[in-house]
Amino acid sequence: MPNRTSRLALAAAGVTVVLWASAFVSIRSAGAAYSPGALALGRLLAGSLVLVAVLLIRREGLPPRAAWRGIAVSGLLWFGVYMVVLNWGEQEVDAGTAAMVVNIGPILIALLGARFLKESLPPRLLAGMAVSFAGAVAVGLSMSGEGHASVLGVVLCLLAAVAYAGGVVAQKPALAHGSALQVTTFGCLVGAVACLPFAGRLVEEAGRAPLSATLNMVYLGVFPTALAFTTWAYALARTTAGRMGATTYAVPALVVLLAWVFLGELPGLLTLAGGALCLAGVAVSRSRPKPAAAPAGSADGPAGSVRS
Template structure:
């Protein structure tokens, strides 16, 4: 029996989300590795330039035009916050904490997305969401305390990862409306370009550090640009255009677990028991914040949330 178009769209979106989660998890490990040779700003700029070149070639092959004017505000804001600010701050944070801890702290982003959605888009903010925020904040504090014996730099790393989560959340909220007006490839390409422009002040550092960096670090930087940026951000936008922000946020809950496994295999890094407890609290808070909505939907027999109005033809 042939798969119906809506079901096929759901499967494609789920597959795209899976690709995103796996590649974003690998990014935490690659950032940790490349960060030994590149400063945070230089690494972000190199990654974004590799991403822009990759996406530019794809746009030329597909003959993608410029995004409509109405999509530019969302593209610009998401580019500055998510592609620019987020990447620099995350790179800096991962110089202070291990990859698994960074992923655990950044993964409070879905709660922040819900908060910003309530403030900027008029989404409801039930008490359960506030409770979830409190639990996740307690988890972040626990992570910071668990690493306090290593000095203030570790606490700084947790704060930087929290700031990265804020940039990530702001970028997602800004990107969602833009996806209703432009294709996933357009939104990703020009968002990446906006982030690269913001990071241009680090160009001098990038040139100097690239001359002395080992080939493995430079290859990691290129990998970050081609796969976790060009490919993963495009598959993210593809899936986000076909589902809700909350469902997409839920898919990122698997990132910390994947990062812990990857960092153990590639870097020999495993967060301690108290760090893992703090990370579990972060994820538990996110789960608490989303559970009430699901329960109400089942209890009231509510219809599913409406699908985005975009058609498959307008996306990658």
């Protein structure tokens, strides 16, 4: 049963990173017609509608009181602040710079998880994150080209990374009390409420935005938000925040692949090498050392062993 649970959690994490990678293509289209706050609100409203409908169908109801603190903090930071400032930051810097700066998020998750959740920092996790971050930097440098980067844009991307990390670490304890669907649904609703000041802009921009941009915004809400954040929460409840954060380093590699397949953007050697490093680092960070063989006849043999 533990092995089956572990496989399901890994599959859920895989769904998340694939959908988050696909979001970059949709953001490129929707962001051309919608301002950062309006795009975040539209995405959150679409996601909330789907999540609430599923919650009602499953009759899960309200999460326990003990989960609300984590839901409120993660909803405000991750669903609210993160989405707005990331949309804004990506308008101020080129895609490569944004990718490099935001990818300090998993490192912050590991550090905050060790500080506030008392999670360990095993050498394999740290080594894997170092390899993946080097890959993310390589991908970012290859994507930068002749783009631009402003101080404001870099600060916004840093703020996005901090909000992302804080939201994940706040969400982890909530998942000990509420289900993945409950925590995601009400976190998304908290984020939507926080973004309501942008409602006027959303209505105004929706009236003149091309249909393709609006459909991409809806896609962002239904799949990279409603579905991907739920599978993320499912996996996060079954592993450490640090390991889950490291898993997201697969996103840059998948973005390269998706851009190649769907946009015809042929990656260069540096981009391919960076993507390979990202995936290698994820593999290292999620690997576990082989347990030492117990001496023959020892009382601490397999029957008395404990899984870490």
